[in-house]
Amino acid sequence: xxxYDLKRIKAFVFDVDGVLSSNTIxxxxxxxxxxxxxxxxxxxxxxxxxxxxxxxxxTGGYSEAVRIRYERLGIRHIYMQSCVKLRDYEDFLVxxxxxxxxxxxxxxxxPDYEVMSCVGLPVAPADAAPEIKQLAxxxxxxxxxxxxxxxIIEQTMKIQGLWMAxxxxxx
Numbered sequence: 001x002x003x004y005d006l007k008r009i010k011a012f013v014f015d016v017d018g019v020l021s022s023n024t025i026x027x028x029x030x031x032x033x034x035x036x037x038x039x040x041x042x043x044x045x046x047x048x049x050x051x052x053x054x055x056x057x058x059t060g061g062y063s064e065a066v067r068i069r070y071e072r073l074g075i076r077h078i079y080m081q082s083c084v085k086l087r088d089y090e091d092f093l094v095x096x097x098x099x100x101x102x103x104x105x106x107x108x109x110x111p112d113y114e115v116m117s118c119v120g121l122p123v124a125p126a127d128a129a130p131e132i133k134q135l136a137x138x139x140x141x142x143x144x145x146x147x148x149x150x151x152i153i154e155q156t157m158k159i160q161g162l163w164m165a166x167x168x169x170x171x
Contacts, residue, residue, distance in 0.1 A: 002138045002152070004121045006159040010102040011054035012045075013077075013092065013115075014149060015085075017061055018108035019125055022145030033061065037069055041149035048153050049074035051162045054096045058088045060111055086114040104152060108132055108144050123152055 014020050021035035028034055049055050056077035057070050063080075070078055077095065079088035085107075093099070101120035105112070108128040116122035116135050124136035127143040140148045157163040 006156045013056040013105045015107045016059035018144040044150040044153040046073040089115045
């Protein structure tokens with residue numbers, strides 16, 4: 001159970017590597033990382049978008065496949081090659097008109113620390129770095145790439161009465 005007033009949440013923002021994908025990646029023959037994507041995370045992400053939540057991705061990595069995957073789920077705020085995630089998070093706030101208390105951010109490692117220090121609800125997957133788990137208000141029982149986004153989104157939408165609405169029964 002998340003110890004935060006989930007009725008305040010209007011946005012979900014996620015790191016990719018170690019959060020939406022596992023913290024282990026295969027490498028293509030050209031050296032490009034090949035990431036995984038959890039289907040249940042994807043379902044919850046697109047449902048959150050349909051229900052009016054702002055959803056964002058802030059990742060230090062770059063992959064055209066990642067951009068395409070999350071755009072197809074309806075996510076408009078995708079920041080890649082983010083050197084200082086706090087700058088991109090601040091841009092997200094300006095573009096959405098939200099404040100820190102309305103945002104959940106899920107990260108797993110040190111580059112996520114600054115953003116997690118600002119948001120109302122900092123979340124970490126079970127296998128996050130110790131410093132990140134210590135900072136998190138909620139540590140999901142599942143690891144990165146194993147449904148952490150689904151866990152957070154589902155709990156929030158249930159509290160807000162949006163989980164089993166009409167849009168839940170289709171893509």
